[in-house]
Amino acid sequence: MTTPRRADAARNRDRVLTTARAAVAGGDLSLQHNDLARRAGIGVGTVYRHFPNRRALLEALADDGFAALLDAARAASRHDDPAAGVEILLRALLTRQLADPAFAEVIATEPEQDADAATTARRAELGELAHAVLGSARRAGVLRTDLTDDDLRHLVCGTVFALRIGDAPDDRAGRYLRVLLDGLRPGGGQSG
Amino acid sequence: MTTPRRADAARNRDRVLTTARAAVAGGDLSLQHNDLARRAGIGVGTVYRHFPNRRALLEALADDGFAALLDAARAASRHDDPAAGVEILLRALLTRQLADPAFAEVIATEPEQDADAATTARRAELGELAHAVLGSARRAGVLRTDLTDDDLRHLVCGTVFALRIGDAPDDRAGRYLRVLLDGLRPGGGQSG
Amino acid sequence: MTTPRRADAARNRDRVLTTARAAVAGGDLSLQHNDLARRAGIGVGTVYRHFPNRRALLEALADDGFAALLDAARAASRHDDPAAGVEILLRALLTRQLADPAFAEVIATEPEQDADAATTARRAELGELAHAVLGSARRAGVLRTDLTDDDLRHLVCGTVFALRIGDAPDDRAGRYLRVLLDGLRPGGGQSG
Amino acid sequence: MTTPRRADAARNRDRVLTTARAAVAGGDLSLQHNDLARRAGIGVGTVYRHFPNRRALLEALADDGFAALLDAARAASRHDDPAAGVEILLRALLTRQLADPAFAEVIATEPEQDADAATTARRAELGELAHAVLGSARRAGVLRTDLTDDDLRHLVCGTVFALRIGDAPDDRAGRYLRVLLDGLRPGGGQSG
């Protein structure tokens, strides 16, 4: 989060992130410092300096995801139709996770586990925007009221998990999201 | 799966399983052979003999879960109301996973990853019963037809994942299941 | 060596030997009890009963080799030409080792390492015959006199070792033996 | 082969080699990483870092032997008398192996088994020098022509093996070498 002062430090940090992104894109979420250092062509110590542990690195990687989601949340909140707002928000939350497993891992955890305060701040910012969107949907009667904002986050993360099981996702994402959105509408059965 | 002939072999196998169950119950799913051996008070080699790898052990632990689920699936298939059958089945699938993380891990994977053919057989048996239940529900028009049996399994596993995020589950299981069941009813939006 | 009394015991002993011979023929000289037991379809304990350790098994396997060599030694001693006798003896010693790595391993060690007294006896018997052959050759002036009987055994074992290095032996055995036999004739340079 | 940059790295590498040399000198060729680490007073990981496997370590140990032999080969090639050249070369090859079992093990294998390309290079360098020495001996008619360079290497290795059998070598080395050198002179019997 904090930008290094020296130019080479910044460059090294970028290298680690680029390498890590490539690894994640290649399906490797282990993010081992030694491994990244070797691939990035820098020393392990340097990687540790920039990212004291795996979680810190993960959060740095998740940053783009947060940004994208904040955009989506703002777009959702501008929408007139509250139901559409919810759909935009949740779809973005789903899509972003599918696109970025690092973001998926971070968003599936609670703020207590954040290594970087900046992540917690992002999270809070996103939470507020989401709360607005979801709140108006609840008030408009298009969203169940027995689910908290966090419940919705959990359910989307669960949907992501569902999509990760089995073969490569084809059109499953759309279908699973539909199921979730349908299930979120009020008027269904009683919970219990 | 195969019961050892010797009495002490059976006893040791049980000890490993008991120890492993205790570990899992305590939230430790790592199931390391050395660790289990030490805790069970038997040699590492013995643990390796009975369970050549973590997966094999996991599947042995999951056995009870499969049995319970088979019961539930039979009960579900005997029900007159197809919708009730689906609910019984999926609720059991959810409950069993919450009660047994080892079973949850096994059921969330595909048969190709089975270490023990017996697991695959269990899986197939369960799959047939489930197919009957789900098929009649589809024919009765109480279940979306754009989801395969596996999709439903995935979605329940996703719900389990959602429940594992955050604090200890209170009444969340019931609420999340409600959302899922509601979402599974036909007549919702088009997928996509 | 000692013949088991019970018929099944004898059968098991044979099974182990047959299996071991197959393993050795397949290039595996490790002769691990567990492995042999599994392959022979009998219990490990049984293998241990018959052959308390690898060496004992090895010596049992080497038995045929000793018998064959004793025959060759007798043939050699009957020969009129002492030089021919030496050649027959050493060639047999070489050939037998190439044909049977187990015999090669036993014959390359000293009697102190014998696990079975019978092996030492065989060895002694062979030694006497060889001594006769070699003695007359020395007296006839066709064999260097600065080499003991054991030296000759060592040199042949060395030749076997030389043949084992590198690729499969083609005509190397004959050529290497020729070198040895030529070197053994008196009249060469002084040792030192 | 590659000298480490850090001082402690070089020191640790040396410690491992020294410890290994002591072990080999003590008759233990097993060269187990754990054991060496403990004896050298350094971490196991360090030993593995420097020498990924037994063979790599062995080759590092053999390095001195190669150097010594290269010297001998150069001396041999400078000699006027081709027969003397052969004797110098083969005697050195024998002596070095007796002095250094690690070198003996490496030189008794084929280049395909080299873990370190440097070893193969050493081997090639030695091979060229040896080829010159042996070639002129063959042309001068003082060395059999039905033996390749490799055959000669094998035969010397075989002689080393012969010397290792039985009790500690007294004057046997000289006598065995004499036998070999005599056998290598042309004019003996036909091979086969």
Place this chain on the structure above:
DNA sequence: AATGAATGAGGTTTCATTCAT
């Protein structure tokens, strides 16, 4: 006498982290 499960020391290897340079 036969069986084969149990044993557990010890080998090999990986890895997260520290620290000398």
Place this chain on the structure above:
DNA sequence: GATGAATGAAACCTCATTCAT
């Protein structure tokens, strides 16, 4: 700040041998 070697705990696994049945 950067480097990457060193560390050593711990995971993983094999194997020779013993011993309960």
